[in-house]
Amino acid sequence: MSGSGPVVALDGFGVEGGFDVLAEGARRAAADGISIRVFGPPDPLRTLLDGIPGVELVETSDWIANEDDPVPAVRSRPEASVVRAVRDVAEGRAGAVTSLGSTGATMAAATFGLKRIKGVKRPALAAQVPLPGRTVLFLDVGANVEVRALHLVQFACLGASFMSAVRGVESPEVGLLSVGEEKGKGRPEDVEAHERLEGLAGSSDAGGLPPFRFIGNVEGNDIPDASADVVVTDGFTGNAVLKAMEGAVRRVTGAIRDAARSSPVAAAGGLLLKPALGGLRDDLHPDTTGGALMLGLRYVAVVGHGGSGPDGVANAVRLAAASVEADAPGRTAELLHRFGLDRREDRSSGDAGPSTGGT
């Protein structure tokens, strides 16, 4: 089934462009030496994937749609493609899972089906926000609607480990989202997390680069301004901020497109400007980064954008493969251990009791 390269379990459903796009994406990723196990229906995938080296079809015809309630769907439908893909990882046949389908279903399937890294209280959903010159990893964007200080501190470690292991960012800059730069700003859990992150940032090995640098509180605009490599917050705020930013960008670029269609003169202007805007389009395109990530589990789960083209599918698979090759979960476990954050007991105090979330 696989050579010496990483093996990725790929959910064959969920690509809005259809199975052709999924298959072409798998072909492109496989050309890089990634082995892919695709979980999907024999018709039409048997034909579409036939003869692509390194790609294997595992037949299943059930799948969980965006409209389904993720938690009950994952629990009750063991043959659903994303559930089977996750099981493939849990049982050792693949090293990471990728889905272009429902984010909620992928999160639920991964959370139920994969073990957490030792000491991790809450896995988090991390979005890569591609910006000119720097990709910002923003978490949590929807796994935990309520958090405690310890969770925020762990999110910082999850994000920093990923950025350093998989994206090669040395000593990533980590910011804590708040309503002002000053240390005392924010909710009690933010103030406590700030304190604890400051403490950790001082505990770097003498000589070498610290595993990450805590740059303190950042504000909403620091995400589009790319002021940090990793920005940490709770999943309610993160989800709202991410969707609002994406919506604002869509709105502005849409208005520009409309303007360019409003008259022949404006259309000519749009055409002349287009080459110079190419980089921006690439930076903002959902295909570019490969998708969001479920972090904190012993295997990485990648959730690509349903609207991805073949390159988006391929990049989502490549991202999963890169997380296997870099052993992102192992690096995360090391960092948590080094900071004493892998112990069973929660040393956090003062903030509210735990609460479950999930979008």
Add this chain to the structure above:
Amino acid sequence: MSGSGPVVALDGFGVEGGFDVLAEGARRAAADGISIRVFGPPDPLRTLLDGIPGVELVETSDWIANEDDPVPAVRSRPEASVVRAVRDVAEGRAGAVTSLGSTGATMAAATFGLKRIKGVKRPALAAQVPLPGRTVLFLDVGANVEVRALHLVQFACLGASFMSAVRGVESPEVGLLSVGEEKGKGRPEDVEAHERLEGLAGSSDAGGLPPFRFIGNVEGNDIPDASADVVVTDGFTGNAVLKAMEGAVRRVTGAIRDAARSSPVAAAGGLLLKPALGGLRDDLHPDTTGGALMLGLRYVAVVGHGGSGPDGVANAVRLAAASVEADAPGRTAELLHRFGLDRREDRSSGDAGPSTGGT
């Protein structure tokens, strides 16, 4: 001092463009029949404001800068311009206050210096987000970092009353920001607020339009998509979302400007496209709407953008005057009374205890 028109107390400090811009803005607003009491330094305002009908200078040379910690500054500096402007309102010489200076200082001065509308637990800071075809009022964007369900319900009433009284939106559509459209999504306080808002929306007078329509949960993208007239959330999330949206818009428009400067051909394209983009620029410009609002007090406080030009200053003053003419606080009190939300006791249950916030 005034004729029959509304009187606005205007903080004379804080405009980044300087006193010339402030004075020119006051002149433009006064031309609409608004009486303005400007709190600022005799030099240069005495000369700049001299002879403008309806504009009076009240001399004060102390002011609170963005860098000052708002709460202690407001408490300890009774002669600061924004504190005096607020006192002018509290003592009945003006009907509303406008500042282009520190948002925090204006919020603190208004909160300490002006009484709350009966029953209002927490005044809120509301941002007007100007979008093509509709301005979305978004609150709270920074006054309360933690809220309970009752506060969110009251924010809906504050926002709806303002939009209907001052901006003439009949039966405004109100959405509750959450992480999914379904009723059960969000934190406990969001779920409870959803329930209570649904109950209120059913209590409209037979025949007439309801005071607002609760359209249920909305998500981050529904703000730039202008899916509601009023969007309600806590001040931590609101602050982060607003700043992230503004930052994203700045980033995209900045990239377009850079692209248009990158080559003569691109520059020509930018010029040809410019007229068609004029509307977008106006929609996004901070001068357009007149600023953010402190709602829930017996008098409206308007916080304009420090980067405003003369029109921005004039629009901020006009907005304050419009709130006086429409009796926005009175309309809010009526709505709260009608819904039984003006009682002393908090009928809310189940969520966490009160906590103070403030950015």
